[in-house]
Each structure stands twice: as structure tokens, then as C-alpha cells.
Amino acid sequence: MAYLTNPKVQIGASIGSLTDITEFCTSATLTQMREALEDTVFGMDSREYQGGLYANELSLSVYADFGASGSYAALKDLVGTKIVVKVNPTDAADSATNPGFILEDTYLESLPVINGSVGELSTWDITTTGGSYSVDTTA
Numbered sequence: 001m002a003y004l005t006n007p008k009v010q011i012g013a014s015i016g017s018l019t020d021i022t023e024f025c026t027s028a029t030l031t032q033m034r035e036a037l038e039d040t041v042f043g044m045d046s047r048e049y050q051g052g053l054y055a056n057e058l059s060l061s062v063y064a065d066f067g068a069s070g071s072y073a074a075l076k077d078l079v080g081t082k083i084v085v086k087v088n089p090t091d092a093a094d095s096a097t098n099p100g101f102i103l104e105d106t107y108l109e110s111l112p113v114i115n116g117s118v119g120e121l122s123t124w125d126i127t128t129t130g131g132s133y134s135v136d137t138t139a
Contacts, residue, residue: 004028004089006090006091007022007025007028007087007088007089007090007091008020008022008086008087008090008091009021009022009025009028009060009085009086009087010022010085010086010087011074011075011078011083011084011085011086012078012083012084013077013078013081013083013084014084015084015086015102015104018084018086021062021071021074021075022091024062024063024065024070024071024074025061025062025063026061026062026063026123027059027060027061028058028059028060028061028087029057029058029059029060030057030058030085030087030101030103030133031056031057031058031059032054032056032133033054033055033056033057034052034053034054034055035051035053035055036049036050036051036052037049037050037051037052054132054133055129055130056103056106056129056130056131056132056133057106057128057129057130058085058087058103058106058127058128059125059126059127060125060126060127061123061124061125062075062124062125062126063121063122063123063124064113064115064116064121064122064123064124071124072113075108075111075124075126076111078108079108079109079110079111080108080109081107082105082106082107082131083105083106083108083128084102084103084104084106085102085103085128086100086101086102086103086136087100087101088100088101093139094136094137094138094139095137095139096137099135099136099137100135100137101133101135102133102134102135102136103128103131103132103133104131104132104134105130105131105132106128106129106130106131107128107129107130107131108126108128109127109128109129110126111124111126112124112125112126
């Protein structure tokens, strides 16, 4: 059983240009999903399905920070583009016990630049959709 206390979240235009945004993140959910395609035929008494296209998704909750190296600077130029996101359970090097979960060519549609209320820290809930899922266990 595992729980996240010190994960690492990186985001960028390519795998070689990832920026660590861990210090701004409060949650991360990376979902590997494959669309269900019905293949039920006459004579069956139950619906049956087979796997279709992958429809992977990443959701992040991020504190808004407009500083020169803040979350806004890391995300603003990525909106409307295909990006790469890598999430590790801990901040240690990639390994079999700390795999790097990667989404490449995942699409970042929007960034809710202003989101907040009086007396609260401003946060953004961002979602990327699609992209190729892989797991890196090499250091």
C-alpha cells in the first residue's frame, strides 16, 4: 500500500525540457484509460466489450504563483499545445519502486488564470487529455 507524501511532478513541451512544478501541486491523478467498444452479437445475453483507443488523462491541482519561476510561468505557454507530463511517487530517481509515469503528446486545453475567493489561496485545477502513456523505471 502506498500514499504520496513527496511526489515529483514535471511538465514541459518535450521530455527534454521538463520543469519541476512539484512545489505548486497539491494533487495529481494520472489515469490510464482505454475506451470500451461494444462487440455484442446476436444470440448473446450479456453485453461484451473490447478495448479501443487509449484516452489517458492527467488532472492536477496547482497553487497560482505569478512569480518569474512560478506556476504561471511554467504553464502559460503550454496552453493549446501537446505537452509531456511526468509524475513520480517520490522525488528519488526513476526505479522499479519509484516509476516515472509519463504522458507524451497530452493536450492542455486551458488554464484558469484567475480562480479564487476572499481569504483563500488561489488554485487551478488543470486537465490534460489524450497522449501516449509509458512508465520509466531506469535511472
